[in-house]
Amino acid sequence: MRIIVAGGDGFCGWPTALYLSEKGHEVTIVDNLVRREYDKELNSNSVTPIASLEDRVAKWKELTGKEIKVYEGDLNHYDFLSLVFKQERPEAFVHFAEQRSAPYSMIDREHAVYTHENNVIGNLNVLYAIKEFEPDCHLIKLGTMGEYGQPNIDIEEGYIEVEHKGRKDVLPFPKQPGSFYHLTKVHDTDNIMFACKIWGIRATDLNQGVVYGLNTEETLKDPVLVNRLDYDAIFGTALNRFLTQAAIGHDITVYGSGGQTRGYLNIKDTVRCVEIAAENPADRGEFRVFNQFTESFSVLELAQKIQSVAKGLDIDVEVSNVENPRVEKEEHYYNAVNTALIDLGLEPHLLTDEVLEEILTYSLQHKDRIIVDNVLPKVTWK
Ligand code: NAD
Ligand code: USQ
Numbered sequence: 001m002r003i004i005v006a007g008g009d010g011f012c013g014w015p016t017a018l019y020l021s022e023k024g025h026e027v028t029i030v031d032n033l034v035r036r037e038y039d040k041e042l043n044s045n046s047v048t049p050i051a052s053l054e055d056r057v058a059k060w061k062e063l064t065g066k067e068i069k070v071y072e073g074d075l076n077h078y079d080f081l082s083l084v085f086k087q088e089r090p091e092a093f094v095h096f097a098e099q100r101s102a103p104y105s106m107i108d109r110e111h112a113v114y115t116h117e118n119n120v121i122g123n124l125n126v127l128y129a130i131k132e133f134e135p136d137c138h139l140i141k142l143g144t145m146g147e148y149g150q151p152n153i154d155i156e157e158g159y160i161e162v163e164h165k166g167r168k169d170v171l172p173f174p175k176q177p178g179s180f181y182h183l184t185k186v187h188d189t190d191n192i193m194f195a196c197k198i199w200g201i202r203a204t205d206l207n208q209g210v211v212y213g214l215n216t217e218e219t220l221k222d223p224v225l226v227n228r229l230d231y232d233a234i235f236g237t238a239l240n241r242f243l244t245q246a247a248i249g250h251d252i253t254v255y256g257s258g259g260q261t262r263g264y265l266n267i268k269d270t271v272r273c274v275e276i277a278a279e280n281p282a283d284r285g286e287f288r289v290f291n292q293f294t295e296s297f298s299v300l301e302l303a304q305k306i307q308s309v310a311k312g313l314d315i316d317v318e319v320s321n322v323e324n325p326r327v328e329k330e331e332h333y334y335n336a337v338n339t340a341l342i343d344l345g346l347e348p349h350l351l352t353d354e355v356l357e358e359i360l361t362y363s364l365q366h367k368d369r370i371i372v373d374n375v376l377p378k379v380t381w382k
Contacts, residue, residue, distance in 0.1 A: 001278060004088060006030045006075060006126070007096030008068075009053045011228050012142070012211060012270050016094065018218035018225065019271035020278070021066045028088050029053070030081075031097060032074040034118075035228075038104065044235070044374050046228035047244055047366045048214065059224040075122035078129070085133035092278045094140045095126055102146070102179035103234045103325075103379040112180040119184035120191070127195040138281040139203040140274060141192060144185045145263045145293060145336065147207060149176030150329045155336035158205065158289025178328050179381070189289075196287040203286070204277045208270065209263030209293030212239035212351070213359060216268050227267070229362065232374035239264060239302050239351075240359065246310040246317045247363035248370050253377070256324035258300030261334035263293025266349040276344045290340040294348035309356040313364075325380040 003020055007013040008029030021027040033053065039045055051059070057068045069088070073080040075097050098119040099105065105115040123141070130137045148155045151174065160173045172193070175186045192203045214227040230236045231244035233253075242252045265273075273292050282288045297305075303319040310317045324330065342348070349355070363370075 001091045002026045002028070002089060003092045003094060003278060004028050004030055004084065004090040005094045005096065007098065009033055010035050010096055011230065012267065013096040014056070015216040015219050015227055015267055016096070016271045016274050017068055018060060019216060020275060021060065021068050022064070022218050023275065028069040028071065028084070028090070029057070030071045030073065030075070030084055033072060038235070042232065042234055042374070044232040044371060045369060047231050047363055047369055048226045048229045049366070049369065050226060050228050051224045055224055059222055063221055075125055076118065078125050081125050081129050082133065085129045090134060090137050092138045092140055092281070093126060093130065094274055094278070095123065096142050097122060098142070098184065099181065101235050102181045103377070105179055105181035106381055107379050115181050116184055120187045123188045124191055127191060127201065130201055131195070131199045135199070135201070136284070138278065139192065139201060140277045141188065141203060141205050143189055143205040143207040143289070144182060145207050145209045145291060146182040147175050147177055147186050147189060148173060148336070149178055150332045150334065151176060152333050155291070157291045157337050157340050158207070178326065193287045196285055200285040202282040202284050203288070204282050205287070205289045206273060206277060206292045207289060209265055210237050210239065211265055211267050211270055212237070213267040213355065214240070214362060215358070216271055231370060233377040234379065238262070238299055242303055242306045243356065243359045244363045244370060245375060246306050246315060246360060247367045248372065249315065249317060250372070250375055251318045251320035252303040252306060253322050253375070254299050254303050254319055255322060255326060255377075256330040258303065258321060259298050259331040260328060261296055261298045261332065263291065263296045263336055263338065264351065265292060265294045266351070266355065268349045269294055269346065272346060273341050276341055276346060280344055291336055291338045292341060293336070293338055295351055296334055296336065297351070305351075306356060306360075309353050309360060312353070313357065313360065322376070325377040327381040
């Protein structure tokens with residue numbers, strides 16, 4: 001299959017591009033490399049030293065003989081995107097290419113506006129490009145579990161049957177996102193749903209939970225292929241971030257009481273879920289939503305698991321309840337459905353002590369790269 005991986009230089013996109021290439025698909029990466037620019041802006045870095053995208057794909061070709069084409073450019077530039085569509089004629093378009101940090105979107109007005117422009121308009125351009133150039137192309141869009149927020153009822157996969165004043169309908173599940181970033185995903189969802197309805201586009205929205213881990217079989221083939229590992233308070237996400245904190249002997253920063261519960265998945269499952277979606281495309285006009293996570297944990301549970309694994313490696317680390325910089329429920333009901341991908345064949349990699357130990361070991365190897373000043377949160381929601 002001819003597959004475009006937009007955002008293919010990023011944390012989820014790079015291993016996905018390699019995995020799909022390994023499986024024999026013709027993979028093309030589209031990325032404007034802006035994630036590397038955010039690091040410069042924030043004076044931050046990946047814990048692992050990552051090679052340039054050029055070197056990454058050259059090494060992949062050298063090792064496997066497989067070519068991954070690269071277009072360096074911005075989804076917001078429609079002329080550029082049109083050219084990519086005309087030249088590559090994608091059968092599937094995997095869309096990872098958005099500003100994905102909630103704290104980044106909450107820095108100030110400029111960052112909120114940038115996040116909205118980048119994400120919402122970029123996605124709208126992709127919808128128009130599909131309509132104009134490849135109407136049969138399957139859009140596989142990365143959404144987020146955070147679109148649903150923290151409702152006091154079970155979270156369904158995209159839709160819920162509602163009975164109201166004696167009448168019934170299946171309606172989009174209510175959205176209560178927790179940051180301007182998460183809001184962009186809700187706006188994307190609405191735009192995609194509408195485009196499917198009016199133009200007959202086929203789309204799958206993968207409402208992904210928090211991703212942890214860094215290696216896949218493919219990224220382990222050579223150090224040049226290593227994935228990025230984010231740890232700072234803006235781009236680091238709960239589990240990976242906590243492990244890097246343990247690596248430098250920093251307290252694990254549980255925000256508030258730590259009852260915040262989210263769905264999580266291993267990066268190895270991210271790449272497989274995308275493959276499953278690509279192999280089982282939505283019908284023309286269908287807007288399908290899959291909840292993409294394998295297990296749920298509270299942040300306190302994660303911190304305690306990591307503390308215990310670190311102890312096994314003779315690292316003493318404290319769990320510290322720091323003041324929560326976000327506005328969110330710290331104690332709440334959480335029960336989300338995630339059966340669609342499992343029914344299509346996903347076999348989850350679960351969070352074991354061995355998995356935690358592996359990421360911790362990687363963090364320990366590169367701990368000198370961690371800029372300690374970036375660890376504590378400075379951006380607040382208030
Ligand atoms: P990332 O920032 O590491 O990667 C995103 C990539 O997209 C970067 O390489 C960046 O340069 C590129 N990009 C951004 N805007 C672009 C644009 N306008 N044009 C071209 N390229 C652009 O993020 P990630 O962690 O790999 O996340 C990928 C996607 O998955 C995002 O949409 C994110 O919202 C979603 N997601 C991520 C997680 C997670 O835990 N990492 C969880 C749920 C959903
Ligand atoms: N948290 C802590 N301590 C920390 C960092 C985070 O307690 O040091 C808490 C947060 O307050 C939050 C939870 O952990 O309650 C998750 O935060 P996070 O930073 O790991 O994840 P989040 O901001 O939700 O965003 C990440 C990705 C985003 C993706 C989302 C999936 O950056 O792209 O959409 O996970 S989800 O959480 O399901 O919405």
